[in-house]
Amino acid sequence: MTFNPLVVFFAAIFTNNMIFSNFLGMCSFIAVSSDIKTSIGLGQAVTFVLAITAPINYLLYHYVLVPFGxxxxxxIVFIVSIAAFVQLVEMIVERSFPSLHQSLGIFLPLITVNCAILGVSLFMTIRNYNLITSTLYGLGSGLGWMLAIVALAGIKKRMKMSAVPEGLQGSGITLIITGIMALAFIGFSGIVQIS
Amino acid sequence: MKQTKTIFLEGLWGNNPIARQILGICSALAVTNLMKNSLVMGLGLIFVTAFSELTVSLIRQWTPKHIRMMVQVLIISAYVILVDIFLKAYFPDISTALGPYVGLIITNCIIMGRCEAFAQANPPHIAFIDGIAMGTGYTLVLLTIAFVRELLGFGTLFGIRILGDSWVSWSIMIMPPGAFFMLGILIWILHTVKKKDQEVAK
Structure with missing residues (x-):
């Protein structure tokens, strides 16, 4: 079965959003989403790492692991390659782009344990995407994740003054908001389909 | 013996990984539309957490400090691969249903967190018990959410019809928003109960 890469790209952003339909990358999603600027930084870092690790892992899987059975x-291979890549990016960014490192630096180590990154690599092997589709899937998933976390940060900012019941404050209300956002995203379903 | 009891109470209630520490909720939300999947996922996690903590604790004196995260990840991945192969061999249908979420146990922050926070500083047998306790706490929350979602969403429990044919399934419960709402409400209830406990204690 072949997939149109562009369809997969848009599906990864809207209908199969990493957070709203696959629940991936929730840990940092809940913890970080209190400030719009930080969310954008983390979103960019995740998008970047996803767009690069997806093709790297594709090549590793199909040209190293499969031939040897x-x-x-x-x-193990995926998680090591992700960790190694994140480390490499951190070193390069620190040397060559100090200003970027200041805004992005603290997020990079967090990304290794972000389930969205490993999830994308696993989904693309299960769904048998080809190289181009995998790359676009990685990029789309990253953008979708960023869209979700920035939107949530925006909503939370507006809600600072609202009277939330005591037990619900913090992670509880974040989950409820996410649920409502996921409801809204169901509205996109049917536009593009994958899997 | 007393220590074992304290550790279990911590894992199940006082320091429950999902409800208190908000760790590992990715998979908590994804697999909880069916009781069966949640149970298998929970058992897998208990196994991986317990044995990873045991291994990390056993080799903690010989692990260089700066690469310990990498070592922990590798240990966890090895056990996850065992679980994955076992499921594929004996429960192929559940393995397909869980899909990539078995592999995602690796990035489940509960295991990393406990290895880093507990197993690094405690002897092997206590670390092993802590792994079982934390895994059980996780499984209990998973099963609670799955209970409500499967009951309301399909009218069944473990695939057996509970509510009569006249029951109209709430399909929203099977879809992602249902999972978010359920976990949100569960955390709400637990926080409120804990608050009451503390007030009584005072």
């Missing part, structure tokens, strides 16, 4: 090792 080592598919079952993919978890």
């Amino acid at each position: 080592l598919e079952y090792l993919r978890y």
Whole structure:
């Protein structure tokens, strides 16, 4: 089965959004989403890492693991390649773009344990995407994740003054808001379909 | 023995990974539309957490400090691969249903968090018990959410019809928003109960 790369790209942003339909990357989503600027920074970092690690892991899987029959090792290989790549990016950014490092730096180590990154790599192998589709899927997922976290940060900012019931404050209300946002995103379903 | 009891109480209630620490909710939300999937996921997580903590604790004296995160990830991945292969061999249908979420146990912050915070500083047998306790706490929350979602969303429990044919399924409960609402409400209830506990204690 082949997929139109562009369809996959838009589906990853809207109908199969990482957070609203796959629940991936929730940990940092809940913890960080209190400030719009920080959210944008983290979103950019996630998008960047996703767009690069998806093709890297694709190549590793199809040209190293499959020929040797080592598919079952993919978890270890994926997580190591993601961690190594994040480390590499951090070093390059620190040397060459100090200003970017200041705004992005603290988020990079967090990204290794962001389930969205590993999730994208696993989804693309399960769904048998080709190289171009995988890259666009990674990019789209990252943008979708950024859209979600920035939108949530915006809503939370507006809600600062509202009287939230005591037990619901913090993560509770964040989850309820996310639920309502997910409801809104269901409105996109049917426009583009993957899987 | 007393220590074991304290650790279990911590894992199940006082320091429950999902309800208190908001860790590992990715998979908590994704697999809870069916009781069966949640149970399998929970058992897998108990296994991985317990044995990873055991291993991390066993080799903690010989692990260089600056690469310990990498070592922990590798240990966790090895156990996750075991779970994945086991599920594929004996429960192929559940393995397909869980899809990538079995692999995502690796990035489940509960395991990393406990390895880093607990297993690094405690002897192996206590770390092992802590792993079981934390995993069980996680499974209980998973099953609670799945209970409501499957009951309201399909009218069944473990695939067995509970509510009569006249029951109109709430399809929203099976869809992602249902998971967010359920977890939000559950955290709300637990926070309120804990608050009451503390007031009584005072």
